[in-house]
Amino acid sequence: MISSLLLTLILVAGVIIFVPQVRRILISSRLLKIFRKILPHISQTEQEALDAGTVWWEAELFSGRPDWSKLLAFPKPKLQAEEKAFLDGPVEELCAMLDEWQITRELHDLPPHVWQFIKDKGFFGMIIPKEYGGLGFSAFAHSEVILKISSRSGTAAVTVMVPNSLGPSELLLQYGTEEQKSYYLPRLAKGLEVPCFGLTGPEAGSDASAIPDSAIVCYGTFNGNEKVLGMRVTWEKRYITLGPVATLLGLAFKLHDPDGLLGGQRDLGITLALIPTDTPGVEIGRRHFPLDAAFQNGPNSGKDVFIPMEYVIGGIEGVGRGWRMLMNCLAAGRSISLPATSTGGAKLATRATGAYSRVRVQFKQPIGFFEGVEEALARIGGHTYMMDAARMMTAGAVDLGQKPSVISAIVKYHLTERGREVINDAMDVHGGKGICLGPGNYLGRNYQQIPVSITVEGANILTRNMIIFGQGAIRCHPYLLKEIRAAGDLDTKRGLVEFDKALAGHFVFTVGNGLRSLMHGLTGGRFAKAPLNTDPEVQDYYSQLTRCSASFAFLADISLLVLGGSLKRRERLSARLGDILSLLYLCSAVLKRFNDDRRPPSDLPLLHWSMQDALYRVQQAFDGVLDNFPATGFTRRVLRFMVFPLGKPFSPPPDELEQKIATLMLAPGDARDRLTAGIYIPTAKDEPLNILEQALQHAVSCEATEAKLRTAIKSGQIPAQEEESIAAALKQRVITSTELEILKKMGALRRRVIMVDDFPSDFGSRSDAAAEAASPINA
Template identity: 60%
Template sequence: MLLLWILVLVVGIAWLAHRRIDPLPALGIVAVYLLAMGIFSHAPGWLLLILWVVLAAVAAPLLLPDLRRRYFSAPMFDWFQKTLPPMSETERDAIDAGTVWWDGELFSGRPDWDLLLAYPKVQLTEEEQAFLDGPTEALCAMVSDWQIGQAMDLPPEAWAHIKEHGFFALIIPKEYGGKGFSAYAHSQVAMKLATRSGDLASTVMVPNSLGPAELLLHYGTDEQRDHYLPRLARGDDIPCFALTGPLAGSDAGAMPDTGVICKGEWEGQETLGLRLNWEKRYITLGPVATLLGLAFKAYDPDHLLGDEEDLGISLALIPTDTPGVHIGRRHLPLGAAFMNGPNWGKDVFIPLDFLIGGQAMLGKGWMMLMNCLSVGRSISLPAVGTGAAKFTSLVTGQYAQVREQFNVPLSAFEGIQEAMARIGGNAWMMDAARMLTANAVDLGEKPSVLSAILKYHLTERGRECISHAMDVHGGKGIIMGPNNYLGRSWQGAPIFITVEGANILSRNLMIFGQGAIRCHPFVLKEMALASREDKDQALVEFDALLLKHIGFALSNAASTLVLNLGLGHFEKAPGNALSQGYFRALNRQAAAFALLADLSMMLLGGNSNAGNACRPAWATY
């Protein structure tokens, strides 16, 4: 009987923590239970004494805040400050960039499914559907992926069609001559084009992703918007954006490209501007661009603008016919035909007006990039990955029906069925994730962590689908020619793994590294307090956060126990009889993930090498 009392006590405490009951009422409930246990259970006195001592030890820090701050929170605050790795302003901008949407619920240990299910369903407008059914279908019909590969370019009529029908202007508002489409429509167009040709999709999606148009919309001056956006919408200007260089890829903050504040001659007059020197590579649309967006580090050694010399990363728009700009050479990215190449500049002088946003945005380029990157990364590459999954699902299913071995269709073999099941399952999951994230962007979010999750998983799963399709097709997928509809997709798959943040670094640094900080309800606030100058006030605020953080971790530990014991089956779950089991499984996994993420950050702290070794597991959880 005594064992039953103890079991009820343990399960009851776990249930109170799982339900996140406030500490004081929970302690009161436990105290009442201990009184009842002492009266009715005939428990030995020494056991009751131990239980009351444990209860008092838990209650004392809650009831005596001054004592708690002095002997617990203050040492923890000192440890936290020493453990926290140094963070540059560039790293801080990257962490603070974008917004946290529903993805934060996954790190909470208790996702709010009702909130997720209440979001409106994505839907195309009549105009967007007409564009997809008309100009987009027509563009797909006028190109052959094989012929594009042979000519190493889109056919002239495709270029003309792209410009005439505003494919470069999907994100540009209508007042500037653009389409003003939703993120979902943008995603649908990119996905449709990707099923026809990866080169075609790349050509169209880059101007609608991170680049001059996106940056002008958010940060450009009125004069810059009025001048450039209509030209970009009409296709009079073809844009590219130069960020990556020989020495700086994913670590864009290490770029050696410079812009020095100086006086120079522009259109016959002495003008205050920048003397630029840069070398960039891997720039999509670079060989045919007429408008170059450039990222560089600005310096003012002569103090022409003020006392500060190192002004930070800045962004400028430069016509490619500006003296000193070298552009036009091409790379050959795994034989893909989309325009990609290097560019460089030697002592190129531009007025300060060429800075995106003008002089007011000088030195704010990294913040601008980080805030805009998440939107494009939420749309373009996930659409391409999903397009690959859908295309391979279609052609592999058809091929497996008509191709026979041993007088039996391939689709009858269990090994083939396994590969087809993986393709179909991935296609379904990828499309759901793509639509959900596009919906977030349409709701005004800039989901930095969610976009990294999507870019990583959808490009990786797209590559996996192509790999399975190649396995099923065998020699049909290997021998190149106009009837091989898989070979060039197989060749180009690594490209999408690499661009807009290499997947290995996205997995380690962004999905878990940034995600654990941004999506956690307390860590980012605690980090901000660690650098607060007013240490006394910082300790008071840290103490309150720490108390909540400990309760959060204990709650997730209790939820992991309770839900894995099957007690979560008695809780309400959304959906119907078919889906409720999946929601409950996700609840169990979310609680375990939140607990392990907290333990990982606590145990590894600032040990980045150890952290990087563990992060792949968390990022792919």
């Protein structure tokens, strides 16, 4: 009797769950009504942001079962011959011309001959196809160029990157009319036009839907022609890079058509236009002063400026499509330029700090041998390794045709933040050498300018708390976007069918990831999917990332189920979930880089540190979600058991590993060269970085000689006073005359490295020549 009843209940449940027609009536129709109620209101700008770009590897990470063979099969980004020639030629020449101290302290701008060189050599046209007179470079080449320049001069890097990022060139390429492309792109490529783009205003900030800048469709007089259909535009913008010197202003504003002159709706939405800055009424030229940086940045405005409709990007077809255009074009700035500038600065800090730590001596030994400095060096090297891996993989994705909106937010936030950590540690190690500005300081301006990258293209607080998971959950989830679209379908019957399909898949997806999360937790991830034929020391990382992916997908679904639309307002919870997704992406990039580089054994300390540090951070992010999950204590315990059934498995990198990283940074070698590849290393004799490189070479070559001196001093064979000990060592043949000369050279180089710039008391009464002569780099 009982068995028959149980069988009947199972059959009924099976019919309800597995027969779509029944499931729709009894389950899906009811859930659809609830879903429509809890679904947050999505504004037009939010919807266009969600629709923008493409989804790539982040969707695999959101699946709970990433296919690692797919990741490793993506080609390694490579430079074409002409791209490499440009890096080895014009980029090297440009870097040799740059003196960041002169640029930032004296000129507050690039010198005129540098501006002309940039224009003449096509730096402004890297992304413009050859058919329009540009260089037609890949995204990876673009990234490499910006990386090298940023290791030399932040001012020059920003100047070059802006025309190749979000701005007129990118917008014209994707959305311009043929007439607009044919006229403007060759002029932009040759530097005949200097572009800028005005989006941010005093009141709206990052909230584009709130921009007060507006235009009215009307007839007016233009270039002597009467009755031209156009717009009267009023705007006020600020923080516009290249704005003070721009000849072509890209502008975002809300367009209104109160008289119906375009024949459609009255409020047409955000629209983009290109306006020559010599147009009557355009106010431009004043500058901001962002943290002692010298790149051109400033406000612009206009009141009732009349422009013809042909200035709208895309012509009449482009009216009202501005926000979609911007969202689709943001990838260049967020996924290429800003990660490249941060990585370039981090690589410079890595190479310089490792060398300085070996050359600078305190308490009779190089400071790099102190455990506290070793810890900082490990962070510097590990973060830089991961940053460079993510930079390259993301640029490679763009070259594969991707427009990764979620990934662009990930790399923009995490690479600029890690760049900040690297520069902070480098400054701590350098001490007074880092904080005293002057011609001999190769870090100070980098330290000052890192907040600029943190702030632009979406402030990092906004990006972390509202964009990465908020956008990623909808775009990357295999079913959520389908459910949202079905819920908004005006055809009720079709909407229910599509919602039912997505809901059924969503249920299986959530349950499957929950079970995988628990299973991987109970087995330590040993049976999680990992690629075959990989390095045995690395294979477990793939398994642990698969485990974390399953746990993340499960916890993300539970969060969406419990919180619904209110998750949009739970920014800290969203930020922690976004951190998990981001770190899984960064770890994927590290594993791909190691594989693409043919698994060099000397890079293993860097790989181990970056992976272990990131997995520990993933664990902390999970912890933060579980501790603050808005549910009962019992529910939290159940969720914690599903994610960490045997406790928390990950630990931060051990001291021994950090010592290995410090060791490879303290001496020349293949791993150090790979870690800092792509930066500009000057060869002029008086260049501070060149002096530091020479000092490092001599410090390593003198190591055995200095060890002999220490042994002789300890044994009492020679006196402890430095001058007497060296003379006595030579006399007693502890060292040779050749070794003595190398020691003297080392001493002179060490002094030049540790000295800092000083100035007259009024910081400027002497001539430039006298000030230059007083610099310690010329001592």
